[in-house]
Amino acid sequence: MSTKVFFHGKQVIIRTTSLDWGDVDKIMDSELFGKIVGSLMHKLREKNSDFLKILPKVPEKKQEELILLVLKRLAKDDRETVMKTNPELKPFFEDTYLLDRFVEELYNYWRGHERYLICVSDPKSKNGVEIDKKPYRTFNDTIEKLNHTVRKIYRDIQENITGEHPMIFRQVPAGCTVGAIAKEMQVKLPKEYGQLKRIPVIRQVLLNPPILIDPTINKRKGQFALVGSNPLEGIGFDNDEWLCFPAKVGSLVIYLYFNNFYTGLAISTSNLFELCTEEDLKKQPDGIYAFGVSHETLQKFAPEKTVFYSDEKNGMMVGAVPADREYGFFGYVKKMMLTLHNAIMIRRGRMPVHGAMVRITMKTGEKSNVVLVGDSGAGKSESIEAFRVLSGDNLRELKVVFDDMGCLELTKEGKIKAYGTETGAFVRIDDLESGYVYGQMDRMIIMIPHKEPNARVLVPITTLKEVLHGWPVDYFLYANNYAKPEGGIYIERFKNPEDAMAVFKEGKRLAKGTTHEIGLTTSYYANIFGPSQMMKEHELIADRFFRAMFREGIFVGQVKTQLGLAGMEQEGPQQAARALFREITEKKQGKGKQN
Incomplete structure (x- = not known):
């Protein structure tokens, strides 16, 4: 392979071994330039656009040959020189303003695509040795040069048409917005997974944020099914159409193998999970996820299409989702990886937690570690962000341990410790403070900004050290988004493990359209990502952990976020945050009570 180009919807994926861009x-x-020009011309003809007036009166095939020629000539020479040396191109210059606008249209059409440059090592050349050892040089020689060259072509063509220099220069990533360095590696996989061994493994990623991605759908449906046979058995993988993103999911190593069809969604994982180190890659992964297999290979599991499997022989969890517009949402990446994580944790005797955890330190020195439990749209992240904003100068620091999924460990000494999974967050734009959104814009991957009601952002929020430390828990609260507070009490403490487990186990919430569900729903421990599929094992774990929490004096209760109630999307989490603020400060002062 030298350079291959793949088109999937609005995605353009350039896979190359070349370092000269x-x-x-x-x-x-x-080939890429020709395809982009041809694609634009097709759309202009469909709309009978005024831009067609610049074309000579010749057959369409000849028109496209001439438009490519005039652009190539204008990239080097001014219009007078072009007309003199190529008289057949004179019709293009009868309306130079329209020609100039056509060039702008072409530039914007190209930039309207999601553009990915994947630099793959060639083991037979010098490239294969150095490509990932000097990533800055590789990115500079590829994506940075490509961005510069595309801007140069665009500006030179316009200058040669108009005879004028631009007065405002916009240094946008005109070539590609995302770059990745990948190479073939001798990853440690059981022989049953030999078909995956030659798929290039991503070692570095370059992002030019803010990055906008337009997935084919705007919400995830249902849950993943635990099946009795390996979904990857007998599947072949074309190395040119697949990549591997080796992710650190908490303490686990999970290999995300993805088809070109899902490139944008899969590489967005860079803002959610850390890439594995060289040391991590020396051991067998804990899980494998193939995102984008053919429908036919999963037909044996019909009607289920999103499945995972416990490979007891090799000590791994394996997931698979087909390549289809129906699954073109980031939730299918994130939640399957977390499902594999949770299933492994259950097998290890830990309790998965669908929720968020923060370590709070007030200016006066009070410290509290707070876990909020709840399903999508329960108000976990929103309440934490409201706490950050409302605490103002009273807050020394607020550190995130996990934003969506974590797990609890019960030590030999009977102590509870909490661990995270992600270093990033995947949150709804509408449920965040506008100041926070704008303040983090330069690090964000923004998804479906124009599709309501579930426009989301992916943004890094914490470090792997915070995630893996193992923190004690002071508050373990169920995020109740459906009930109004009574008597001004926003936080209620449960009296015993049985009362607590009844609420947490029911997992009630008012679904607000962030998944396929609408209205008042329930889910086992608010966690359909492992616990509901392994209910028998989880039931014993939950009983043991809740009794341990009460024995240790942890505050186990529920907080009324009201996020599901109409008109309370902002005020609800703010009220919950104020109550939590009072609870933390008054408890440390010996005045603790229900708020």
């Missing part, structure tokens, strides 16, 4: 002729003579 600074040559104007190479880019303008490329």
Whole structure:
């Protein structure tokens, strides 16, 4: 492979072994340039656009040949020179303003695609040795040069048409917004998974945020089914169409194998999970997830299409989801990886927690570790962000341990410790303070900003050290988004493990459209990502952990976030945050009570 280009909807994926992307002729003579121009011309003809007026009166095939020629010539020479040396191109210059606007249209059309440059090592060349050892040089030679060269082509063509220099220069990533370095590696996989061994493994990722991604759908449906046979058995994988993102999911190593069809969603994982280190890759992964297999290979599990399997022989969890517009949402990446994580944790005797955890330190020195439990839309992240904003100068620091999924460990000494999974967050834009959104814009991956009601952002929020430390728990609260507070009490403490487990086990929430559910729903321990599929094992674990929490004096209760109630999307989490603030400060002062 030298360079191959794949188109999937609005995605353009360039997979290359070439490190030379600074040559104007190479880019303008490329298959990619021809396809983009041809695609735009097709759309303009469908709309009978005014831009068609610049074209000579010749057959369509000849028109496209001439439009490519005039663009290539204008990248080097001014219009007078072009008309003199290529008289057949004179019709393009009868309306130079319209020609100039056509170039702008082409530039914007290209930039309207989601553009990914995957630099793959060639083990037969020098490239294969150095490509990931000097990532800055590799990115500079590829994506940075490509961005510069595309801007140069665009500006030179417009200057040669108009005879004028631009007065405002916008240094946008005009080539690609995302780059990745991948190479073939001798990863440690059981022989049953030999078909995966030659798939290139991503070692570094370059992001030019803010990055906008437009998935094919805006919410996830249902849950993943635990099946009795390996979904990857007998599947072949084309190395040119697949990549591996080796992720650190908490303490686990999970290999995310993804088809080109899902490139944007899969590489967005860079803002959610850390990439594995070289040391991590020396051992067998704890889980494997193939995102984008063919429908036919999963037909044996019909009607289930999103499945996972416990490979007892090899000590791994394995997941698979087909390549289809129906699954083109980031939730299918994130939640399957977390399902595999949770299933492994249950097998190890830990309790998965669908929720968020923060370590709070007030200015006066009070410290509290708070876990909020609840399903999507329960108000976990929103209440934490409201606490951050409302505490103002009273807050020394607020550190996130996990934003969506974690797990609890019961030590030999009977102590509870909490661990996270993700270093990033995948949250709804509408449920965040606008100041926070704008303040973090330069690190965000923004998904479906125009599709309501579930526009989301992916943003890094914590470190792997925070995630893996193992923190004690002071508050373990169920995020109740459906009930109004009575008597001004926003936080209620349960009296015994049985009362607590009844509420947590029911997992009630008012679904607000962030998944396929609408209205008042229930889910086993608010966690359909492992516990509900392994209910028998989880039931014993939950009983043991809740009794341990009460024995240790942990505050186990519920907080009324009201996020599911109409008109309370902002005020509800703010009221919950104020109550939590009072609870933490008054408890440390010996005045603790229900708030």
